[in-house]
Amino acid sequence: MTALNIKTARIWIKSPGYTAEDITNYVASVLKEMRFRRGIAVVYTPERDCNIIEIEYEPNLLKDLESLLKNSGCMDSSICSALLSKSIIIPVHNGSMLLGQFKKVVFVDLSRDEGLKEVIVVGEGVFEVS
Amino acid sequence: MVKVFSKLVEIKTFGPMVLHPLRNILERCIKESDIENGVLYASVEGATPALVILERGLESLFINFLTKFIPFTGWEHGNAYAHLISTLLSTNLVIPIENYSLALNSSTEVYLLETRSVHNHSRSVTVEIHGV
Numbered sequence: 572m573t574a575l576n577i578k579t580a581r582i583w584i585k586s587p588g589y590t591a592e593d594i595t596n597y598v599a600s601v602l603k604e605m606r607f608r609r610g611i612a613v614v615y616t617p618e619r620d621c622n623i624i625e626i627e628y629e630p631n632l633l634k635d636l637e638s639l640l641k642n643s644g645c646m647d648s649s650i651c652s653a654l655l656s657k658s659i660i661i662p663v664h665n666g667s668m669l670l671g672q673f674k675k676v677v678f679v680d681l682s683r684d685e686g687l688k689e690v691i692v693v694g695e696g697v698f699e700v701s
Numbered sequence: 702m703v704k705v706f707s708k709l710v711e712i713k714t715f716g717p718m719v720l721h722p723l724r725n726i727l728e729r730c731i732k733e734s735d736i737e738n739g740v741l742y743a744s745v746e747g748a749t750p751a752l753v754i755l756e757r758g759l760e761s762l763f764i765n766f767l768t769k770f771i772p773f774t775g776w777e778h779g780n781a782y783a784h785l786i787s788t789l790l791s792t793n794l795v796i797p798i799e800n801y802s803l804a805l806n807s808s809t810e811v812y813l814l815e816t817r818s819v820h821n822h823s824r825s826v827t828v829e830i831h832g833v
Contacts, residue, residue, distance in 0.1 A: 626788045661744065662744045671747035671825075
């Protein structure tokens, strides 16, 4: 049992406005820079019509997700973002994210507005003492 | 001092679309952590399972709904149904702890959903408890 600490960092994603981008490595780099050893990483986006989801990053599967959303009717009313998660949590042990073999952290943008999009990463747990 | 307790729990699962109760296991972790008030984070490794909070008695209705909403077949990716269910339901849960107990009604269960057609499969669930 160790004392808890919290650190926050930001990642900026250059988005074309309609995309799904694998940001797993960016999140891993940020946690490494924080010297995060053990606890929970929270990954969140405050951007309009953007989401952070966990999924295998495979083109056909992303197409299937797009089909599911389109068939549900949410695309026309811009409410798809409410069906997907705005934030996820990832357990971190010995400085590594416990995701499994295929699960990736994916930034989804359904806004159709291109630009730099903000992602906030919070490490809550135990950090290496520098 | 706010404390950090971490534990990895292995759950044997079978499927497809079978719910495995976790609440007792999570409550044992709280006892072990000796944390009275705080937050419990649970996360299952892998891109096809899910964690879900559900009233006991609604299990069949819930599984029937899911398999209609996201059918087994008709997708581009081989086992897309399993991935899509996992993504939409989430592989993580956050539950407050008050007075050494999960802030859940007694009629509510926490389930690990095994979506894949497997027998005696091993799933790793990370339990993190942060609190005082």
